[in-house]
Structures are given as C-alpha cells and as structure tokens.
Amino acid sequence: MTDLLLRGRVLSFKSRPNSIDDIESYSYFEDGAVLIRDGKIAVTGDYLELSGKESGVKVIDHRPNLILPGFIDTHNHLPQMQVIGSFGAQLLDWLNTYTFPAEASFEDSGHAERIASAYFDEMLRNGTTTTVAFCSVHKTSAEAYFSEAERRNMCVIGGKVMMDRNAPAGVLDTPQSGYDESKSLIAKWHGRGRGHYAISPRFAITSTPQQMEATQALFQEHGDCYMQTHLSENLKEIEFTLELYPDAPDYLGIYESYGLLGERSLFGHSIHLTDRERQAMADTGSVAVFCPTSNLFIGSGLFDEKATREQGVPVAVATDIGGGTSCSMLRTMEEAYKVLQLQNQNLNPLASFFMMTLGNARALSLAHEIGTLESGTQADLVVLNSRATPGMELRMEVATTLSEELFVLQTMGDDRSVVDVYVSGVPSHPSS
C-alpha cells in the first residue's frame, strides 16, 4: 500500500477544552499533514517538515479544509432509518406506533442488508467513522450490521436488542433465545476485525426480571463486551418502569441490581436522574449518553450536562437515530448547544468538537484506536469545509478565530460540509 500524505489544516484534541481560549487542549497545524501508512496514522505534523522527510508518498491536498479525526456516534438504532421524522408522539406512543412496526421488518435479511448499507453510507456521508448501534431483536439485523461494517473496515459497536415483553410478538425474544442468540453473535463478531459486541437489553420496560438475569449472565461471561440500554428518558417511562420493578430504589437501581454498571456500560439519555443515580454511575464509570436532537424531537427533556459531568459521570454524545432527526454529529452538537443554552450552560465549540472525537472515544474506552490523530491510531478521518454553502461562505468572511470557525461549522454545517472521509486510510465517502 502506498503511503498517503493528507495536507490541510489539521486539528486534534488532547483533553477537554475548558474555554474557547484553552489552546493547551488541542494541537493545530495551519499548514499541516497526516502521514498514513498501512491504514494507520504514522505521523501528524507540519506539512513542510513531513514532506521534506518522506519520499514516494502520494499527496492529497485538502487545503483550505480542516482535517480531523472521524466523528463517533455513541448511540443510534440501525432499524430506525425509516422512522426518522415520525410525527406527534412522545416516547412510549412513538415506540408502539412507529418504531416497533418498523423494527419487525428486520426479520427479513434482504431488508436488513439494504438498510444496513444505506445506514453506513449515511453515517460516512456525515463524517461518522465509528457508530454504536442497537439492531432489532432479530439476529439477521445484527448480522447485516457487522457484515457491512466489516466490508468497510469500520470500527463499530453493536448488538441485537433483547426484549421479551410489552411489545408486539414480531419484535420479542425470550430470556433463553435472547441469551442464545446474543451469545452466538458474540462468538462470531466480538473482536473480529474492528467489531465489538454490545449486550443490548432495550430498557427495563421490555425486559422481564428473567431476561435481566440472562443479560447479567451474558455480561459476566463476556466482561470485555459492552452493555447498552436506555435510562430515564421520559417521565411516563420512568413511572411505568418503577411500577414494573417496585422494589427498585430508582430506575438505575434496576440495572445496578443485575450487575450492568461499569466502564463499558452506555446509558442512553440519562436525563431525569437523581443525585444517587449520578453518583452510582460516577462510582462505576458508567457512561451517560446525551442525545440532543432526539430529546427535543420526542419531547423528552433537557439533559443536564453540567451536573452530570460535575458529579463525575463520563458523558458521550449521540444522534439516537431515529428518535434523533439527523445522522450528522454537526447537527447533533448544534442542538446540544441549544439544549444547554436553555439551562444557562455554555457549550464552547472546542468542547463540542472534542466531544464528537476524543471525548466519545474515551467514553468507549477506544482512545488508543480512534478519536485523535496520534501516531499509531487508526486512520479514520474527516475533512471539513467551513464554507460549504453560500450562507456559510458569507458568515466565514467575518470569522477570525479557529473556535469561531468551528462554531460556524457546528451551527450551519451538515453533510454538505463533509468533503471527504477516510476509514483505515481508505477514501470512503459514498460519492468517491
């Protein structure tokens, strides 16, 4: 494989930026370059320095665009690509009216394969190179997800949902079949190529205590797998959940009693939490996943990022397609900004870009592989144009700093700003 040298304005984070002036938190090369060798980043630095040392490399000139680590989406639903923009319902009605019927179709492997291919195209078109997905209850959908990711050499996490009650028969498994099918998917896909398995009890409402026990057994038997579920998204959901588990101290306490907390445990939404729940998450390193477009669209509530982070809970960000309304992490961070504005919390644009990249990589315990442009990590990259539309071009005429430019990208940008995307060093934009 010929070495590739990508030239452009190169930006990568080292830590969470505390303010728009926190220049220690990132590295930025105005005329920079990323040298890619065998699918990995060999060196990131100054173009003139790197090009002087390297001969026989193929140079791709992306100037004046920005080169960043590819975006990471830490929570979404593969079988909900055709649920996006479903009108007029909050969580439980939305699930029953739109989502469960759409997910029932994924028993058909042809349908699952077609949507999986479209899903990854859409993710890549938006600059997302790693995704964490809930598949449907059917093994076929997880097969389609992992096969398609493997074909594209993408780093992904996912699993079939486990759900054995409070939904139509077409989307239910049983404690035994959910256990058996998850187990065989783990054996086939976990650790194969760049794939990781997430044991995925959908949420406490759709799992009986017997299924939660099966989930616990799986997680104990496969400690290096992830666990993903939903937590405290909607007030009616919380009320119903506590009716189903009357002995639990609170919503998180249910998952806790089945041993499901930990550094590889991802809790989607985590909006209406008590201090006790946040403390238990902090103590175990469990991750709260903020899904702003979904929380606004389904009318679930406002995620308290400041309280969550200040109590020591790792926070990730995600689209939550198809409760969420866009596969774009840029659109997602625009809405994150607004959700926090409503609570007098300012999310600075450097912190937004940190969250989409290194922040999410850390939340997934994958920062050694993705989320930065450090030597030795995988060459998953996105190339961004801050002047992709006439409106952005006009706005950029008066932007003077890097953080201002990032804020324009986050506020006005979408897939039109994604000029190119590289997966393991290979150009992978669907139009390329």
Ligand code: GUN
């Ligand atoms: N809670 C349980 N399942 C789901 C889902 O598919 N989407 C959202 N937003 N919340 C959920």
Ligand code: ZN
């Ligand atoms: Zn979700």
